[in-house]
Amino acid sequence: MRISVIIPAHNAAPWLAEAVASIHAQDVSAEVIVVDDGSADATATIAASLPGVRLLRHPQARGPSAARNTGADAATGTAVLFLDADDRLLPGALAHAAACLTATPDAAFVYGAHRRVDAQWRPLTPLVLERCEPDARLAFLATNCVGMIATALFDRGKLLAAGGFDEGLRNCEDYDLFLRLAIRWPVASHPHPMAEYRIHGTNASADPARVLHAAWAVQARHAPADTAGRAAMAAGHRRWARAYALSAWRDNAGLPLPRIAGQRWRMARLAPAASLFAAAIWAARRVLPPAAFASAKRRLTGTPAPGHVDFGDLDRATPVSPNFGYDRGTPIDRWYIERFLDRHRADIRGRVLEVGDAAYSRQFGGAAIARQDVLHAHADNPEATIVGDLGQPGLLPEGAFDCIVLTQTLMLVWDMPAAAAELARALKPGGVLLLTVPGTSSVDRGEWGERWYWSLTGASVTRMFGELFGPDNIAVTVEGNVYAATCFLHGLAQEEVNAAWLERADPAYPMVVTLRAVKPGASAGT
Structure with missing residues (x-):
């Protein structure tokens, strides 16, 4: 994926160099286009002096929408990001955005988190992320989920097909574009920090x-x-x-x-x-x-x-349900897990491995599965075709599987890096790993409690699997917030809580972390 970063710039001389520097500091290279929108200061001179910058000019100011459209028309990337000249990207932003867009190729755009800072880059707010899943159209009808345009990476073809930015709008032109795209195509979000929005008293908003x-x-x-x-x-x-x-x-x-x-x-x-x-x-x-x-x-x-x-009914030292909520309905973690698998059901095909049993493979893969394997720790499990500890090198056949489904299991393996390497080794080139792990959770009171070693975060999953599959081949999502975590710890079921509140993602309160990882190489079907 080639990325073009477009900076619309009108009288942006005081800030432009910092914005460009934040692009060059990324671990993914990008084409940098500065569109000087009729500036009366040294914006064009500064842009021309910066290495790796392609300068385009409007003789007269036409507004940020026109500047962005000019940049998008001229861009050579298949994906474009728009960075205002007084803001900056955060480290790793382009890599995380590219990975998310690669994992959701039908999406018109993907976006991540941002924070507001003052003129000296001092934080004014924590990271902000408002998720749009599962229905981006409804989410964007209610609000601008993105919040800051520099957090969004666009599929350039879909952006141009939708007509780009409406140049007749002077405010909320980005929201108008997001909504138009969300009505026509899917949209996805990811939890990674993308950019800082600088408040300096002269912002357009x-x-x-x-x-x-x-x-x-x-x-x-x-x-x-x-x-x-x-x-x-x-x-x-x-x-x-x-x-x-x-x-x-x-x-x-x-x-x-x-x-x-x-x-x-x-x-x-x-x-x-x-x-x-x-x-x-x-x-x-x-x-x-x-x-x-x-x-x-x-x-x-x-x-x-x-x-x-x-505290009401939660003013107690024992949970409402000690069994994750199974006795009350659908456990909240399972609600997140099953939505994740449903979004990626097309990956569950060919030869599939699931751990524990094959229930999710049957539910979401069905007839697309040519051969089903089950890994279990105990040989007395009737579904098991492979028995052993996932952390054991060589346990799985090498390059054998088109898809591996691993839900809420990795925390039971003492040597998690070895298990992650074994999963990568067992996939065919182009094969897909669909993995979920717990963040905030009670520990199983039954047979698995003695082996429940770990809880994970989005950062730990990203680092562990990014090193194995490459950062462009993974998409990590952090599900949950303080409300979801509190309800889940008490064993409340999804059916008895406010589902709309479960949608709000707060990376500070990870409840379930999901990963879709694709092994580099030819597609599984070739």
Whole structure:
């Protein structure tokens, strides 16, 4: 995959060199295109002086959408990423994005996490990632899941087929593009940090009322006819009103008073109910003692003050269910696992190996399986065709399998690197490993408890298997958040919790880590 990174630049002289440096620092090479959009400063001169930069110019400013389209038209890469001149990519960004796009070739674009920083690159927020799976259309009707355009890597062919950016839009042109693409093609996300969004007081999105109006207009132009789509859009309408109203009353450090007042007045006219809520929060913070403000904030937002958390049915030292939730319905980890396997059911074909039993192979592979093998630790398992410890070198036949399905098992192997190497060795060139491992989990109370050695993170899975398969051949996803982890630890079932909250991914609370890895070489069918 060849990647082109396009930087639209208008009067970007103070920042451009840092943005370009962040591209050159990647461990995946990329074509760098700077589109000078009618700058009156030294932007073009600086761009021309930077090594490895291809400079394109608009004699007069036409806006960021036009600059991005010019860059996309001229790019030679099969995939393109747009980096604003005042932002920068984080280490490993292009490699992780390329791996995700390779793993989901039907996707119009893939995206990862970002964080906001101040003018000196000091973090203002933790990493932000809002997942769009399993239904990207509904997710983007509700909100801009991407949040920062530099986190998105686009399939250039699909980008151009959709008409690129709408040059008539001056705000939310990226959201308009994301939504148009999500309506036509799949979209995928990954948990890896992609970029930093620098807040310096002159950002194009500095006027919350203007941006909110533009976001609502984009939603309206793509208004769906179906009930689910209308509900998603209505929820997003309310959510954005409150978020931008809070921004108008909060994000104003260093702005002159008339500008602050103007922003708040415009917001009040546009979203009166949300503005009243935001003003109440702002006023309470200033007139109430800290303890009283915390109490008021809890009533307004649902965030409890210290010492006032209501644990309810979870106020107990023992779990609701000691059996992962099997006795109550579908365990939450299995919900994540089965969605992952369903997304990649086309990989489960030919000669397939599953560990423990062949239930998932039968469920998701079915008739596409030509030969089924089962690995088990005990010879008395009637389905077992291979018996032993996966960490034992040479246990599996070399280059034999088109697909290996390994769910919630690797943590039972003491020598995990050896097991990972054995899995890679056993795949045919082009063969696929579909793996899931636990992050946050209770330990089995039965026969496997004594062998439950490890919990893993997205970083550990990425490093372990990236070294074996190559970073471009793996796609790692971290599922879960604090809500999902809490419910799962107590043994609540998926059917009795808020499924919408399970969708939100927070890499700080990994519950299930999934991996799709493809062994380099010819496809399994050749």
